[in-house]
Amino acid sequence: MAPFELPIDGVTVDQESLREWTAEIVRRLSTPLDIANDVAEVLVASDLRGVASHGTFRLPVYASLAEAGVIDVIARPQKQSGTQVFSHWDAANGWGPHAGRVLMDDAIDRASTLGMAASIAHRASHFSIAGWYAMRAAARGLIGMTMTNSSPLVAPTRGRSRLLGTNPIALAAPAGRFGMFVLDMATSAVTWGRVVVAARRETEIVPGIALGGDGRPTTVPGHVLESGALLPLGGGEETAGYKGYGLALMVDVLTGVLAGANFGSRVVPFSTTLGPSDLGQLFIAIDPGSIDAAGFEGRMEDLCEELVTAPLAPGAPGRVLIPGEPEAEREAYQREHGILLDIRHHESLVELGERRGVRFPAVRGAPVEDRR
Amino acid sequence: MAPFELPIDGVTVDQESLREWTAEIVRRLSTPLDIANDVAEVLVASDLRGVASHGTFRLPVYASLAEAGVIDVIARPQKQSGTQVFSHWDAANGWGPHAGRVLMDDAIDRASTLGMAASIAHRASHFSIAGWYAMRAAARGLIGMTMTNSSPLVAPTRGRSRLLGTNPIALAAPAGRFGMFVLDMATSAVTWGRVVVAARRETEIVPGIALGGDGRPTTVPGHVLESGALLPLGGGEETAGYKGYGLALMVDVLTGVLAGANFGSRVVPFSTTLGPSDLGQLFIAIDPGSIDAAGFEGRMEDLCEELVTAPLAPGAPGRVLIPGEPEAEREAYQREHGILLDIRHHESLVELGERRGVRFPAVRGAPVEDRR
Numbered sequence: 001m002a003p004f005e006l007p008i009d010g011v012t013v014d015q016e017s018l019r020e021w022t023a024e025i026v027r028r029l030s031t032p033l034d035i036a037n038d039v040a041e042v043l044v045a046s047d048l049r050g051v052a053s054h055g056t057f058r059l060p061v062y063a064s065l066a067e068a069g070v071i072d073v074i075a076r077p078q079k080q081s082g083t084q085v086f087s088h089w090d091a092a093n094g095w096g097p098h099a100g101r102v103l104m105d106d107a108i109d110r111a112s113t114l115g116m117a118a119s120i121a122h123r124a125s126h127f128s129i130a131g132w133y134a135m136r137a138a139a140r141g142l143i144g145m146t147m148t149n150s151s152p153l154v155a156p157t158r159g160r161s162r163l164l165g166t167n168p169i170a171l172a173a174p175a176g177r178f179g180m181f182v183l184d185m186a187t188s189a190v191t192w193g194r195v196v197v198a199a200r201r202e203t204e205i206v207p208g209i210a211l212g213g214d215g216r217p218t219t220v221p222g223h224v225l226e227s228g229a230l231l232p233l234g235g236g237e238e239t240a241g242y243k244g245y246g247l248a249l250m251v252d253v254l255t256g257v258l259a260g261a262n263f264g265s266r267v268v269p270f271s272t273t274l275g276p277s278d279l280g281q282l283f284i285a286i287d288p289g290s291i292d293a294a295g296f297e298g299r300m301e302d303l304c305e306e307l308v309t310a311p312l313a314p315g316a317p318g319r320v321l322i323p324g325e326p327e328a329e330r331e332a333y334q335r336e337h338g339i340l341l342d343i344r345h346h347e348s349l350v351e352l353g354e355r356r357g358v359r360f361p362a363v364r365g366a367p368v369e370d371r372r
Numbered sequence: 373m374a375p376f377e378l379p380i381d382g383v384t385v386d387q388e389s390l391r392e393w394t395a396e397i398v399r400r401l402s403t404p405l406d407i408a409n410d411v412a413e414v415l416v417a418s419d420l421r422g423v424a425s426h427g428t429f430r431l432p433v434y435a436s437l438a439e440a441g442v443i444d445v446i447a448r449p450q451k452q453s454g455t456q457v458f459s460h461w462d463a464a465n466g467w468g469p470h471a472g473r474v475l476m477d478d479a480i481d482r483a484s485t486l487g488m489a490a491s492i493a494h495r496a497s498h499f500s501i502a503g504w505y506a507m508r509a510a511a512r513g514l515i516g517m518t519m520t521n522s523s524p525l526v527a528p529t530r531g532r533s534r535l536l537g538t539n540p541i542a543l544a545a546p547a548g549r550f551g552m553f554v555l556d557m558a559t560s561a562v563t564w565g566r567v568v569v570a571a572r573r574e575t576e577i578v579p580g581i582a583l584g585g586d587g588r589p590t591t592v593p594g595h596v597l598e599s600g601a602l603l604p605l606g607g608g609e610e611t612a613g614y615k616g617y618g619l620a621l622m623v624d625v626l627t628g629v630l631a632g633a634n635f636g637s638r639v640v641p642f643s644t645t646l647g648p649s650d651l652g653q654l655f656i657a658i659d660p661g662s663i664d665a666a667g668f669e670g671r672m673e674d675l676c677e678e679l680v681t682a683p684l685a686p687g688a689p690g691r692v693l694i695p696g697e698p699e700a701e702r703e704a705y706q707r708e709h710g711i712l713l714d715i716r717h718h719e720s721l722v723e724l725g726e727r728r729g730v731r732f733p734a735v736r737g738a739p740v741e742d743r744r
Contacts, residue, residue, distance in 0.1 A: 081664030083487035085457050088663035115458035158688040171622045183618040206610050215685035233615050234605050238578050243605050246555040246695045250543045260665025264678045291460035292453030299629045306636050313587035316530040323618040
């Protein structure tokens, strides 16, 4: 059930060293220190949680976007309109993790007095994992929600072309002795990164999650990557894939369309330097303490308790999991033992460090044998 | 892609007559007139949209709950705590469609000045289709969102027992010349009603949407109804069913847990007279006019235009649909030609009318031949 794929080869690097190195790389791209620290914080948090596809793996692309001026390295998000409850921001094509952190914190501060508040941005950039922002609210005892639209990779139900992003939804809530409830999910059946990993490992993907370039379902990752598309959560029409399609649209409506950003196929794919993605991003904070229903975290514990003790289906690989639980375990492990980067990921960072004159930190031990 | 199943046999009744008859039945249960009108309005709206499982089909059960005192027929929802932005209500086990209408309208009114506002209820009752409330906001030019938890029918990923409701999410937004965007979806792969319909028609259900009483996937509807469970959207773990599971939990956290209502398996199944369900329900309204991104509806039109003209996959049964489009078509048709009720649905209403001394309205023409 892990939403991440553990590397099958790689080296281990201390999380603090990786964060410092990442911040230094971003700083050398002429980014102010506080902004660089936000970028490093979020990317390394993604690595720590085992979501390698959204962590420092993206840094070489981020750097090329900054160099090309597609990311404006000194831009700071500005409140542009809206109300005290619902504020509309111009993220000014600055660093995504910085704008996201600022907008979420602003929503959290306002929700603490208003009960609920939201920030919405246009001209936003890729911000790594949506869950990080929602978790920021949960760490303060609030419920956090985050949505963003993203590069078009998903075909609408009945369609064959890439029209919608994997448009994630994240919700985090404090859960007492269970730590945090963290749902952080793409509204596609799988992420693009999963298909990339399958291609690299020369394995097939499961049926019902993607189309080839001919618009027919395929299990060959190369067919998807070349000219195919992901399917929405639920897969085909007969297995209710129109619900995943609807959810992807819900996110687009609440982000790109509402914020006056790009939406649908107009979103400029993240990895190109054609121009800013101009994403829409929404951050909501709700304070359970604002309503007279004391004991929110106790009820979260009761719900989680019921789940982890639930009767299992035959062949279940383990007990029922709480959303975010595998990532929290991975984070705890990697905080202590270091972050495992796969070989290509590590190589790309070493190379980036050489180009920028910031030597990549020493790894813990030699690279392990490539087990492919 | 229709989320509803058209009756395969039945009679046709004028929508206005059905609404008046329904209101009269509810009124005879000692319900104040305005409350009875809300109940009739929402149930018949569900029928009009082709969602027969949530319309007047439920009236006999509603009536028995009212008779048993499980629904408090004279209760009106009261604001209990919260803030101007986020208000917490006691729905007092009154009629669900009335409380829902009041809470949504209150959120709409507040959002019109605040930019965004929400109402959350505990001690709420079944309220028919979630989309109706969201559409009320869209009819005023706002974005509406509604969520409710519901009777436990869904197994968590890896589990086998009924722990979670089909916990729907609805979002409606005005879409200019495309009318309204209305996503209204259970977070299970299919609704319970679909399985009931399959059993009645003696057909199989598609694989990957439900478990039998042994906890194994089944395509036999009877096995599901007897002691099985629905699977979350996405199906099994390998096809990302944990995302549907996460969404069902998200709804439970934002409704039952947050509101201090029942949640998880504690929700009293709707059709029993054991006691009130004590549902949690959330209603959110967002005013796109509150932010400086003029032209929200124009952007909705652009998004919809891109969808309906999208290149199709081979074998697609028609063009790409916009969420809510099949229901809107059905509603337009049935407003003119009458509402088609299947034979058993019609019989149950005739019987209810006889018991309550309110004769069911004349149907248009004789029942058509049963085509099963």
